[in-house]
Every structure is written in C-alpha cells, then in structure tokens.
Amino acid sequence: MLHGVILLPFVAAAIVPLFYKLFRRIHTGWFVLPVPLLAFVYFILSMPTIREGEAIQSTVSWIPSLGVDITAYLDGLGLLFSLLITGIGTLVVIYSIYYLSKEKEAIHRFYMYLLLFMGAMLGVVLSDNLIVLYGFWELTSLSSFLLIAFWYNRDHSRYGALKSMLITVFGGFAMLTGFILLYTMTGTFSIREIIDLAPTLPGQDMFVPAMILVLLGAFTKSAQFPFHIWLPDAMEAPTPVSAYLHSATMVKAGLYVVARFSAIFAGDALWFWIVSLTGLVTLLWGSYTAVRHTDLKAILAYSTISQLGLIMCLFGLGSASFYTGGADIALYTAAIMTAVFHLINHATFKGALFMVVGIVDHETGTRDIRKLGGLMAFMPVTFTFALIGTLSMAGLPPFNGFLSKEMFFTALLSVAEMDFFSVQSWSILFPVVAWVASVFTFIYSLIILLKTFTGRFPKEELGEPPHEASLGLLIPPGILALLVIVFGLFPNLLTHSLIEPAMQAILPTLDNVEAKHISMWHGFVPELWMTIGVAVAGILLYLTLKRWQRLYSYFPGSLSFSRVYDFLLKGSQRFSRIITDTYMTGSLRHYMIYIFVFLVLVGGYFLTRINPFERHGEVVFAEVSIYEVILTIVLLIAAIAVPLAKSRMAAIVLVGAVGYMVTLFFIIFRAPDLALTQMIVETVSVALFLLCFYHLPKLQKEKSSRGMRIFKLIVSGSVGLLVTLIALAVSNHQMFDSISNYFVEESYRSAGGKNIVNVILVDFRGFDTFLEIMVLGAASLAIYALIKVRDRTPHERKEER
Known part of the structure; x- marks a missing residue:
C-alpha cells in the first residue's frame, strides 16, 4: 500500500495532460485534488498504528545484487512529513484552482510538475534505501526547477x-x-x-567525510x-x-x-x-x-x-x-x-x-x-x-x-x-x-x-x-x-x-x-x-x-553571496568558452587528431598494463595460403594509395577497393553471410560517397608546416601500430573465457539453427538487431523527409508551418 501511495502522484501526473485535453471546460485542479486528499486520508488512518510504536513497511526488490531495494518505511518521522506533504498539498491544489486561470495558464503543466514533486517528496521521506532516497531527492530538485520556471x-x-x-x-x-x-x-x-x-562507525576514516x-x-x-x-x-x-x-x-x-x-x-x-x-x-x-x-x-x-x-x-x-x-x-x-x-x-x-x-x-x-x-x-x-x-x-x-x-x-x-x-x-x-x-x-x-x-x-x-x-x-x-x-x-x-x-x-x-x-x-x-x-x-x-x-547600506551593503554565485557562474562560463574555443576549431582534421591521440594514449597505456604479449605456452599460427598473401598485398597497396590520391573520386574508389578485398577475405574464410553484408555495405557506401562528393570542389593541397606534417605522420603511424598490436594481442591473450564455445554448443540446441552467425544476430542478439533496424529506419525516414522538404518551395513550406 505504501508503494501505491508513492506511485499515485506519478500516475496522476502522467494522466493530467490527457484529462486536460479531453475536459477543457473543467479546471484540471479538480481532477488532481483527490490525489493528495486520498493520500492524506491514508496517513491519517495510519496514525493509530504508528502511535502504538509500530512501523509500516513494504519492500519491492529492485537490484538485489547491489543491495538496492525499494523499501518504503513509515514511522513517526515519515508520518509527520507525509501529513505535511499531502495535507498542505491538498490545500495548495484547492488554492491554485482559483489562483491560476485555465484560459491564461498552461495548468496541465503546472499540475503535472506539482504531482511529480509531491511523489518525489513522499519518496524521500518514506525511503529506507539510501540510493532510492537519493533518486527521489534529485527528482525534487528537478520538479521544483520546473515549477519555479x-x-x-x-x-x-x-x-x-x-x-x-x-x-x-x-x-x-x-x-x-x-x-x-x-x-x-x-x-x-x-x-x-x-x-x-x-556505534561502530565513529573513529573510522570515512566517518567525518561522510x-x-x-x-x-x-x-x-x-x-x-x-x-x-x-x-x-x-x-x-x-x-x-x-x-x-x-x-x-x-x-x-x-x-x-x-x-x-x-x-x-x-x-x-x-x-x-x-x-x-x-x-x-x-x-x-x-x-x-x-x-x-x-x-x-x-x-x-x-x-x-x-x-x-x-x-x-x-x-x-x-x-x-x-x-x-x-x-x-x-x-x-x-x-x-x-x-x-x-x-x-x-x-x-x-x-x-x-x-x-x-x-x-x-x-x-x-x-x-x-x-x-x-x-x-x-x-x-x-x-x-x-x-x-x-x-x-x-x-x-x-x-x-x-x-x-x-x-x-x-x-x-x-x-x-x-x-x-x-x-x-x-x-x-x-x-x-x-x-x-x-x-x-x-x-x-x-x-x-x-x-x-x-x-x-x-x-x-x-x-x-x-x-x-x-x-x-x-x-x-x-x-x-x-x-x-x-x-x-x-x-x-x-x-x-x-x-x-x-x-x-x-x-x-x-x-x-x-x-x-x-x-x-x-x-x-x-x-x-x-x-x-x-x-x-x-x-x-x-x-x-x-x-x-540605513544600517543595511553599510552591512551587508553591496556584499552578497548572490554576487559570489553570479561571479562563479559567469566565471565558469567564460572559462568553459575559452577551453571550448581552444579545441572547437571547426576543422575535421583537428577533431580526428584529438580522437586518435586519445586512442593511442589510452590504448597504449592499457597494453602496457596487461602485458598481452607475455606467452603462457606455445603459440600455434594457422597456415597462410597464397591467396591470402595476394589479397593482403593488394589491400595494403590500396590503403596506402588513399592518402596519396589527387582527387576525391580516386580516394573513394580506393577505399571501396579496400572494402572489397575484405569481402574476398570473408569468402576465403568461408563466411558467405559476412561477405554478402560487407559487399552490400561497400557498394552502397561507395555509391553514396560518389553522389555526395561529386558536387564538392576539388581537393586543395593542405597548407601546414613541416612540423605539423611530421606530427600527423606520427599520429597516423601510431594508430596503425596500435591497431596491429591489439590484433596480435587478441590472438595471444585472453582476459576472460571465450563465449564462442557457448554459441557453438547452443546455436542448434537452443535456437534450431546451424548457421552460428545468423543465430547470433537473430536470436541471441535479437534485440540488438531490432534496434539497429530501428536506427536505419529512422535514418531512412529522415532522409526521405529532407528530400521532400527540398522539393517544396519556401512558400509551400511556410504555408505548412
């Protein structure tokens, strides 16, 4: 029952906009009024139990592994605050019905925020779990922010x-x-x-900070x-x-x-x-x-x-x-x-x-x-x-x-x-x-x-x-x-x-x-x-x-903690603007440098910490066929040629060649589904890039100092070296047991499929695939909407708005 009382304002807050839309002639406050009133009556009826020294408790398991349960606990202190929250809340709702005009004010928003705050306050005073109390605590700050604004x-x-x-x-x-x-x-x-x-806490190092x-x-x-x-x-x-x-x-x-x-x-x-x-x-x-x-x-x-x-x-x-x-x-x-x-x-x-x-x-x-x-x-x-x-x-x-x-x-x-x-x-x-x-x-x-x-x-x-x-x-x-x-x-x-x-x-x-x-x-x-x-x-x-x-003109005079707040707020904004302007240069090259430098530093530090190249036994490598050698050479030539290309068209074709070489690798490794997917993705990507970049101006030679060119070369080389080391480390070091054996054993028995890749995508990771399809669908609708908007004249778009 306690959980129901806490939940009641939240449920009502969700329904308020619907009630406001359906019954515009009735002030929304009349719909909201029973919520605090019913809660107040419930707490009044609980007073004899609390007066006898008993407490009312209700627990719903939430995250038992972390010891976080939604435990509502009503004792004398909780009862006192609950009566204030619901009792004065009832009077405030009555007052606001006559104070706020339903014709001039967005009263559905007002009552929705008010109910959110009421539920949050009840959650604060009735929670026995620290994490749940904190969640409601911050919800009071958020809902009060909405009410004040x-x-x-x-x-x-x-x-x-x-x-x-x-x-x-x-x-x-x-x-x-x-x-x-x-x-x-x-x-x-x-x-x-x-x-x-x-009694065991005083004297501990964390007692005073807590x-x-x-x-x-x-x-x-x-x-x-x-x-x-x-x-x-x-x-x-x-x-x-x-x-x-x-x-x-x-x-x-x-x-x-x-x-x-x-x-x-x-x-x-x-x-x-x-x-x-x-x-x-x-x-x-x-x-x-x-x-x-x-x-x-x-x-x-x-x-x-x-x-x-x-x-x-x-x-x-x-x-x-x-x-x-x-x-x-x-x-x-x-x-x-x-x-x-x-x-x-x-x-x-x-x-x-x-x-x-x-x-x-x-x-x-x-x-x-x-x-x-x-x-x-x-x-x-x-x-x-x-x-x-x-x-x-x-x-x-x-x-x-x-x-x-x-x-x-x-x-x-x-x-x-x-x-x-x-x-x-x-x-x-x-x-x-x-x-x-x-x-x-x-x-x-x-x-x-x-x-x-x-x-x-x-x-x-x-x-x-x-x-x-x-x-x-x-x-x-x-x-x-x-x-x-x-x-x-x-x-x-x-x-x-x-x-x-x-x-x-x-x-x-x-x-x-x-x-x-x-x-x-x-x-x-x-x-x-x-x-x-x-x-x-x-x-x-x-x-x-x-x-x-006139004493106030001397003390505090112009001194005010609000001035300190304003100074700190404006100072932090100015400092943030300076820092942001430093790295937000508008250059895509600069952003890529930031990303790659961060990747090299973090990835390199991680590799030095786990020491993945320490051998724990004999390493057996698979045989390399002549086809793999040929594909590797062609792939490397195409990859190296990309940054040396004189035009965007040539660069796009070379990037496509790299992708098609990867497709051939999947075929050699007997993964036809992956090969088909890779081929489709590469084909669509190359076509879209060609359509987009065809209308851009020709590539211009970048004007940069010799030191900057050397720095970029070091960054790009470091990224390539890091990825190579990670690939080698993966084949030589495992921090956790591989999950592949589970998929091999359960693909047919649990999902009825012999194609392990398909089973993983459709069954074991079905929700991931579903969400990916939703993302692609949303992107497709956005592209379609942009195309339709572009087809309309400005006058037609203005009339639609």
Whole structure:
C-alpha cells in the first residue's frame, strides 16, 4: 500500500495532460485534488498504528545484487512529513484552482510538475534505501526547477530556477558521495541497518567525510547559510508553489535528512557544532536580512530561511541526547520535541501567509509594500488571516508560534547546563543570538501586517480599491489560520499522536523518549521575560525603522553571496568558452587528431598494463595460403594509395577497393553471410560517397608546416601500430573465457539453427538487431523527409508551418 501511495502522484501526473485535453471546460485542479486528499486520508488512518510504536513497511526488490531495494518505511518521522506533504498539498491544489486561470495558464503543466514533486517528496521521506532516497531527492530538485520556471518567459523565473537547481543538485551530489561512504563502512544501503551499526562507525576514516557530505546535501536543500541564496530567487514561482515548496515541503527535506541521520552521526561533537551553529547563523542572518526588503514574498522568503535555521539549531542541540546516553536526557530531547513542534507550526502559519500574499498580489497586482496600505478596510477576511499568521510568526500568544518559540528559548537556555563538547564557554552565545534574531522576526512580522493592511490606501498607485478574494482563495489560508489557533490553544492534540512518535523515530536508540506536556503558561520564567523583551524592542525598532534602516547600506551593503554565485557562474562560463574555443576549431582534421591521440594514449597505456604479449605456452599460427598473401598485398597497396590520391573520386574508389578485398577475405574464410553484408555495405557506401562528393570542389593541397606534417605522420603511424598490436594481442591473450564455445554448443540446441552467425544476430542478439533496424529506419525516414522538404518551395513550406 505504501508503494501505491508513492506511485499515485506519478500516475496522476502522467494522466493530467490527457484529462486536460479531453475536459477543457473543467479546471484540471479538480481532477488532481483527490490525489493528495486520498493520500492524506491514508496517513491519517495510519496514525493509530504508528502511535502504538509500530512501523509500516513494504519492500519491492529492485537490484538485489547491489543491495538496492525499494523499501518504503513509515514511522513517526515519515508520518509527520507525509501529513505535511499531502495535507498542505491538498490545500495548495484547492488554492491554485482559483489562483491560476485555465484560459491564461498552461495548468496541465503546472499540475503535472506539482504531482511529480509531491511523489518525489513522499519518496524521500518514506525511503529506507539510501540510493532510492537519493533518486527521489534529485527528482525534487528537478520538479521544483520546473515549477519555479513555470513562467519561463520571465528572465527572473529562469534565473531563479537555474540557481535553485544548481545549488541543490550540487548538495545532492555531495550527499550521494556521503551515502557511498556510509555503504563502504557498513556494507548496506538500508538506513535502519546503518543505524543499528552506528556505534561502530565513529573513529573510522570515512566517518567525518561522510557526515560533512550528508550535511552539505541537507544544508543546500534547506537553504542554510551560505546556501540560502537560492530561496529568495525561487519566489518568482507562482504563489501556490511558494506556499507548498518553500514553506512546508521542499525546504524541509534537509531538516528531514538531519533528523533521520542524527541517529548515525549525532554522537559526535562535530555534528553538534556544525548543525547548531549553522542553524543559529541562518536564524540570525535570515531575520536580519528580511527587514531590508520591500517585496512581501522576499520578506517571507528570508523569514523562511530564518525559521529553517531555528529548527536546524534545535536539531543540533537535541543531538546532545545521543552523547549523554541517558543522563538528563529529557533536557536534550526537549530540543528535538521543540524542533518537531515548530516544524508543524511553521508549516501552518507560513503556508497561510504565503497564500495571503498571493491574494494581495492577485487582487492588487503588486507585492511591493511601498505601494500598499489600507487593505484592511477592503479585505477584512484576508487581513484576519494575515493577523493570525504574523502574530504567530512573531511569537505572541495565544497562537502556536508563541508556544514553540518559548520552548526554543528554553532549549537555548539549557545550553549553559551542558558540560561536554566545550559548550559552557559559548553557552551565552546561543540565547543572545536567538533573542536578537527574534527581535528582527518581530519587526518583519509587523512590517508585513501593518504596511500592507493599515494606513492610507494609495489610490494613486493602485487605482480603484480591491475587493475581497473569492471563497476558493480564502478557504485554504483560513484552514491553516484555524490550525494556528487550535494548535495554540490545544497543543497537546499533537503531543502523543504525532510529536512523540516522530521523536522516537529520530531517537531510535534511546529508551523512554517521551514528549512533555505543552502549556501556555509557565509563570514568570526567563523565557517569558525574553518574549516581553522581544516585543518591546521590536515595537520600538519598528517605530524608528526609518532612522536605523540605513544600517543595511553599510552591512551587508553591496556584499552578497548572490554576487559570489553570479561571479562563479559567469566565471565558469567564460572559462568553459575559452577551453571550448581552444579545441572547437571547426576543422575535421583537428577533431580526428584529438580522437586518435586519445586512442593511442589510452590504448597504449592499457597494453602496457596487461602485458598481452607475455606467452603462457606455445603459440600455434594457422597456415597462410597464397591467396591470402595476394589479397593482403593488394589491400595494403590500396590503403596506402588513399592518402596519396589527387582527387576525391580516386580516394573513394580506393577505399571501396579496400572494402572489397575484405569481402574476398570473408569468402576465403568461408563466411558467405559476412561477405554478402560487407559487399552490400561497400557498394552502397561507395555509391553514396560518389553522389555526395561529386558536387564538392576539388581537393586543395593542405597548407601546414613541416612540423605539423611530421606530427600527423606520427599520429597516423601510431594508430596503425596500435591497431596491429591489439590484433596480435587478441590472438595471444585472453582476459576472460571465450563465449564462442557457448554459441557453438547452443546455436542448434537452443535456437534450431546451424548457421552460428545468423543465430547470433537473430536470436541471441535479437534485440540488438531490432534496434539497429530501428536506427536505419529512422535514418531512412529522415532522409526521405529532407528530400521532400527540398522539393517544396519556401512558400509551400511556410504555408505548412
């Protein structure tokens, strides 16, 4: 059943174009909607099984000789991500039905890409095999590239799509290398089997490289500093894509990998520091940078980067659970619980906000906060959803973001109690940086809410006031806003049903992993005073925003990692152009020289390595008849005469003579079928060459230096010598047992034919022959088409187009 759920989006993606063509009056989204909805219902029904500590598993054998099986494994962590993928996917499909016009947009392509992405994400979070996980991982990069570039006629869309794919695919290749190192150390591609062997891995030479490579993949996908630069440019995608990929699913794939592989690497101090500090830096940089932007989606993009850094930092802090091995374990598992809880909360309030921004853009035609204002009076429902989402993101009660932010502060304050990894000397850094980042989070939350919905409506900028969005656009963000409130007021609805099973899946080697009770009020604890300080400082800084915002012109100023990316990309293009122009001269002679020099070097090296001329016994040569001697002499004379020919016609005739001499050799060696084939090929080739070369100008004597002529002579002589040595080596050296005996024995018994050559071509290599015929058929059709096109006048060809 699990495989069916993963396969369902792919099957639907294949059918979408057909449905779009047959039912043009119906929006294709209505056909797509049941796919995520059915998958979501299936995962909801699986929750009781997972809550009992059991896992659902299904295996399909794929490449057993390499240990690569398509094993789908659903545990608490996989269930959490699957519910996010399918649940928010359902809302995004509903939203896109009303957001994208079926008359103006190629919606069949949109839904096909969206389903491909959905299936790929399900494959990532449900795969137990490393190679299968990697395959789905790269498919998410490819499908997201297609979604970001959906409006491919826009330069920014193409730029953002290319940027996201280059960075995430680079991380994917790094992660694949890490997976291979893990396989080398453990001998298995199964994640659960590797987790069982995890205690034996630290100390091995490949352990740290494997860790860093896996983290590279996770950091690039989850937009961690400094790989975060692709996410803001990806906002050129349609808003449903941003709400789905860049708030709830794709960017959280890296978090999934960190959570899943914590059981393998988290006992190491290097993992703790890399994950924690990278998350902390990303949290601060994302929130700080968000305040400088004026585009609503850009603000939300950097907000997403910041929130992803927050969750990543929590996973890093929670990795201390594996080091302590039971001592004060609740102190560190609380960080894992907070990460899981905030992962859910972020998907709800950020998904709602992206949809709200999409509504604002849809109704006003702009996302620039400098051109917006006063929309609260005209779009009260949208404003309500924005109010809920921004206050939750800012960490204010009674919304779910307040709860997870308080728990985040608790986890950071607990760092001071760690007495390992040399943490105590740096313990003050964590809560201070987090508090500063939270202040900037509060500021950009106020910017989104107040500059868009309050103040004076700029009629001179936007014209007539907008109206409230349609019900179809309001339902998806309304559901997410409702969940923000429900999970804020009743957070323990998720504690034992979803959060605790996810924690147990992240910490499979630890016993008694339990989620603590979540409550809104803990008394006047330091976390509460930190929240009050965030609100006070955030309001003051927002009110004085114009006075200190010039800070951004100094830091970061013109400095940007996007500039580094652009420099490297353009530099690599220039370097590639220089290298390509060096050898792509347009001369066929030069290309042949490159090929022949490479052949001589590689072939010569191979011959020296295997030493094929070392005799292992007496070599018996067959007798040479007078006919063979005569044919050989004639063949050599014809071959030598080819480069000395004064005209193309003479050269073609001499080449044909060489081919016909080979035909006579086949006759002498009693291979009539090969002789017939060779004769037909030579005849057709000579005829075609004569027809083609007849219309070319006469041969001109090549103007080249004496040194170049000598070099060409050496190359040609080397090729001839190499081929001669290979021919001699073949008769004297065998690296493998000959397959000829098998054909001799089985030709008549298995295929019923006495002509061994025919049996090989028709039976043993029937598919090869079939494909060769297809190639010849395709070439014949192409030639026929070219002839027909040439016969038509330009006017007739234009009319056909």
